[in-house]
Amino acid sequence: MSSKVKLVADSGSTKAEWCLMDGKVRKTYFTQGISPYFLTSVQIEELIQAELVPQLGGVRPDQIFYYGTGCLAEKNQKLLHKSLHAVWPQAKIAVSHDLMAAARALCGREPGIASILGTGSNSCYYDGKDIVKNNPGLGFVLGDEGSGAFLGKKVLQYYLYQTFDDEMRFRFDQKYNTTRDEILDRVYRQPLPNRYLASFTPFLSENRGHYMIENILEDGLNDFFFNHIYKYSESWTVPLHFTGSVAWHFRDVLEELCHLYELQLGRILKNPMEGLTVYHEDE
Template identity: 65%
Template structure:
C-alpha cells in the first residue's frame, strides 16, 4: 500500500510518499484553504507534486494542514485531493493533530508547536482532548518566532539594546523605525516578518540581553499554556518547530524548572509522521 503524507503550512507543504519500503519527499508551495479554493489547490498539486511522483499509485492520503480544523476548509482540501488521486482514500485534518501524532504516536502526552506561531494540546493517544486557546500573534503566540521577533524589535526601537547589539542589528538589517512600523502595520503577513528576527537571537547567543529575550519568551509559553494542563506534571511534554529545536537547551532547562518530563523535540513534524504511518501499514 502506497501512503502519501502531507504537512502543510500557508507558505510550504512537505509531502512524502511511502512505497515499497522507500520514501520519496517533495516540497510544494503551501496550501491554505483560506487563500485557495479546491481548483487552486488542485493546480498546485498537479503542477508541483504529481510530476515528481511519476508512475507511483497512491492508495491513501493523510493530509495535515493549516486551516483544516474548520470542517468547511477540510471539505475544500479533500475535494481537491480526491480530484487528483481518484482511487485513494483521503484523510484531512489540521496541523495541530499532525504535531500530536508526530510527537506522541499512540501514546498520551502534551504536544507543543513552537514555530512562527505557537500552539499546544493534550493528546490522549487517539484525539486532542484539550487545547489551550490560541490568540494569534497580536494577543498571544507566546514562545513563537513572531513573539520573540517582536521582542527583538522592541529592544531595538526602545533603544534598550546596548551599543554592541545595536551595532550588530544595524549592520545586519540596515533598516529604521519607519520601515519596521510599515512592515508590521501596513504590509501583509506581519507575523512572518516578526519571526524573521529570531535569527538575530540565534546569531547572538551568549549575550545576556539575547538570553533574556529567549528565556522570557519561552517561559511565557510555559506559564500561560503548559501550566494550564494538569497533565503537564503527569505526562511527557513534546515539542516541534524551528524555535523549539533551535532553542532546545532553553526548553530543556525550563522543563527542569517546572518539573516537567521532557519528551522529544523535532524540528519538523514529517519524520514523526513517517514513523507513525509506517507502523500503520
C-alpha cells in the same frame, strides 16, 4: 501481497512537505503551501497537478494522509478532500489539521502534551488517540507566546526602545540595515506582519551567550510555559513534546525550563514529518 503506497502531507501556508512511502522507501517532495482560506478546490487541484504530480513520476498513492493549516474547520477539510480526490480518485484520503500532525508525530499513540513553536505557537493535551484539550492561541497580536513572531517582536522592542547595549545595536544595524519608520510600516501597514516579526529570530540564534539575548529567549519561552503548558493539569504526569523551528533551535532553553519546573521533557522535532511517517507505517 504488495504494500500500500502512502502519501503523507504536512502543509503550511507557504510550504508543503510530501513524503511518499512505498514499503521501506521514503521519498520527500516540496511544493508551495496550501491555504484553504485563500485557494479554491480547483486552484488546489491545479497546484498539486502542476507541482507535485510530475515529481511523483507516475506513482499513484493508495492512501493519503493530509495535515494542513486551516484544516481545523470542517468546511476546509472537505475542500482539501475534494481537491485530493480529483487528483487521485482511487485513493483513500484522510484530512486533518496541523495540531493533530504535531500530536501524532510527537506522541505517537501515547498520551502527552504536544506544542508547536514556529512562526506561531499552539499546544494541546493528546490522550494517545484524540486531542482532548487545546488552550486556544490568541494570534500574534495578543498571544503566540514562545513563537518566532513573539520573540521577533521582543527583538524589535529592545532595538526601538534602545534597550540593547551598543554592541547589540551595532550587530542589529549591520544585519538588517533598517529604520524605525520601515519597521513600523511593515508591522502596521504591510501584509503578513507575523512572518515579518518572525524573520528577526535568527538574530537571537546568531548572538547566543549575550545576556540580553538569553533574557529574551528565557522570558519568551517561559511565557509559553506559564500561559499554556501550565493550563494543562496533565503537564505534570505526561511528557512535554515540541516541534517547530523555534523549539528546535532553542531546545536547550526548553530543556532548562523543564528541568527548572520538574517537568518531563519528551521529543523535540524540527518538523512533524519524521514522526508522521512512523505513525502511519502500520496503517
